[in-house]
Amino acid sequence: MNIFTEINSAVSLEEAASLYGIEFNHRNKMCNCLFHNDKHPSMKLNKDYYYCFSCGAHGDVINMVQQLYNLSAIDAAKKIISDFNLNVQTELSKNPSIITQKQKEIEYRKELERAFATSRRDALFILHEYHGLLLKWKRELVPEDMNLDNANPLFLEALNNFDRIDAMIDELTYGTMQEQIDFIKSFNKEVEKIEKRINEFKSSGC
Numbered sequence: 001m002n003i004f005t006e007i008n009s010a011v012s013l014e015e016a017a018s019l020y021g022i023e024f025n026h027r028n029k030m031c032n033c034l035f036h037n038d039k040h041p042s043m044k045l046n047k048d049y050y051y052c053f054s055c056g057a058h059g060d061v062i063n064m065v066q067q068l069y070n071l072s073a074i075d076a077a078k079k080i081i082s083d084f085n086l087n088v089q090t091e092l093s094k095n096p097s098i099i100t101q102k103q104k105e106i107e108y109r110k111e112l113e114r115a116f117a118t119s120r121r122d123a124l125f126i127l128h129e130y131h132g133l134l135l136k137w138k139r140e141l142v143p144e145d146m147n148l149d150n151a152n153p154l155f156l157e158a159l160n161n162f163d164r165i166d167a168m169i170d171e172l173t174y175g176t177m178q179e180q181i182d183f184i185k186s187f188n189k190e191v192e193k194i195e196k197r198i199n200e201f202k203s204s205g206c
């Protein structure tokens with residue numbers, strides 16, 4: 001176990017937030033995001049990582065302290081060790097390669113975060129657009145005689161798909177970080193199909 005994993009398993013996000021004076025709701029563990037100008041709490045403090053539902057920022061307790069005090073990863077680690085009085089061997093001065101490794105990990109994770117945030121934003125954009133169309137069709141194309149046999153196909157499409165798209169948007173908006181990542185992986189193809197469907201509708205000139 002290196003010093004960073006030791007710190008992460010010793011200090012939870014909640015404990016760090018309490019010690020460093022971040023106000024959060026003790027029931028749902030939400031606080032104002034540290035990474036964007038947040039008026040309503042959108043950052044969730046999970047046990048070993050934080051995640052902002054609005055800007056997608058996430059990281060561990062070391063990243064949080066880095067952000068709070070504008071520190072390097074190693075200085076944030078040292079601060080936590082001292083503030084929480086942790087019995088952790090500070091091997092870092094002897095072994096600087098650990099630092100570069102951690103920095104590489106951070107860079108790699110940032111890269112992933114950016115890619116994830118982009119896919120999530122694009123998927124939400126498409127889902128919302130389709131959702132809006134379905135809602136419109138569902139409201140405006142109700143067959144006058146209430147007979148589904150003669151209904152406008154767009155109305156039927158709306159009936160068939162509305163709830164599912166609604167649930168997909170919910171999951172991608174409010175799911176845990178892991179659920180959202182899984183969602184992007186599993187529904188990638190489906191979102192592509194929806195995008196095609198929207199374009200097809202637009203070019204049909206209806």
Ligand SMILES: [Zn+2]
Pocket residue numbers: 033034035036038042043052053054055056057
């Ligand atoms: Zn944020």
